[in-house]
Amino acid sequence: MKFNPKLSWEFLSADEIAAKTLRALRNHIKHVKEVSPYYKEALWDIAADDIKSMDDFNRLPFTGRISLAEHPAKFITVEPHSVVETVATGGATGKPILCPLTANDLERLAFSQALSFRSTGISAEDRALLLLAMDRWSLAGMGYYRGLLLIGANTGRAGVAAHDLCRQYCESFKPTVLVGAPSFFRRLSVDLGKAGFDFKESGIKRIICAGESLKNQNMEMNALGKRLQETWGAKVFVTYTITELADSFCECVEQKGGHTHPELVYPEIVDENGRLLPDGTPGELVATSFGVEGLPLVRYRTGDITFKVPGDACACGRNSVRIGPILGRTSELIRTRGASVYPLTIMNALDEMDEISDYVIILENDDAHTDRVSIHVAAKPALVEKIANHVRTAARISFPILISNISTIQSMRGNWRKQVRIVDWRQQTPRR
Ligand SMILES: [Zn+2]
Structure with missing residues (x-):
């Protein structure tokens, strides 16, 4: 597979994206009503052609995490032999939710991650070191890996390695990009500092921080993020992945919120009663995923609290919706x-x-x-x-x-x- 970023809608005008999104939502509803046992039931009284505006779409019922956790089989829309990988996420009921992925789903995931990394400036010239779990059913680590391969970056999978090993990898592989959890980088920085590691001469230009927020509600970098930037002399980016959607939201070079991928996911922010909230107001992230074969979802309540970044298009030229940092979980x-x-x-x-x-x-x-x-x-x-x-x-x-x-x-x-x-x-x- 060759990476073709032109397939993305992110640089189209906001009006063009809106028109394409409405068509995609309509097609998505038509599709899930045909193939998904859950949505055949949940959307029995709604015809896809009745969705003539975003307002029509916003009246569709939500999909809760509990429904997915309790009845996973009802959401799966492909034959078992089409599934090539299964990932899992912590379930709302305490049981993990297993998410089946087809070969096309893996390509879609790689495309999504390649778009995200490309927006941070990563290219085929880079050497990327993955310092996070690739196992334990993780979609995120596997997605980052595939995205980097698709971009053509020389990619090493070190896992959550011991700090002295990380030093050796940095000195021998000479990565220009590190990918991992902020808390891992925090402890790694302390230990490498004590061991006299020369951060500024390491050649590391970007640190992609996954899974934990580094920004506050005002979109300012928190103390840990600032410290990582200062210590490593590198730019720190935040990315956030939702396993059930097989997609992520990553900051671009402007670092003003995580860009969504409009051709892959439609995001909404709602209050406790499910009403849409204006841009800038925190609420629960609800998302509809396009093009997922194994586990397509409609208006899925992620349980994550964030907001849509208000204002015009991003200075990077992308017109996709950006979301702010994850402020917590609705349940938290x-x-x-x-x-x-x-x-x-x-x-x-x-x-x-x-x-x-x-x-x-x-x-x-x-x-x-x-x-x-x-x-x-x-x-x-x-x-x-x-x-x-x-x-x-x-x-x-x-x-x-x-x-x-x-x-x-x-x-x-x-x-x-x-x-x-x-x-x-x-x-x-x-x-x-
Ligand atoms: Zn941007």
């Missing part, structure tokens, strides 16, 4: 003493403190209207007050800080793939 919104706090606010405050080696935030029910929050940090006991003050200043609410150690914090996380920073033990009313 903390309600305490009459106020609501996005978990990202607390995480950004903790990330700013070099003295904290690791942390986890535990959420529990207190009573019907209040959540109990405890923040476990790996830090010196003498720092409790300093950390508590810092978090209070950022969140405008005080939370208890409990001193712990790295291994205890690790054991609180459970065993899912991501570096979990929030553990939610609250009883929830699931949304279907």
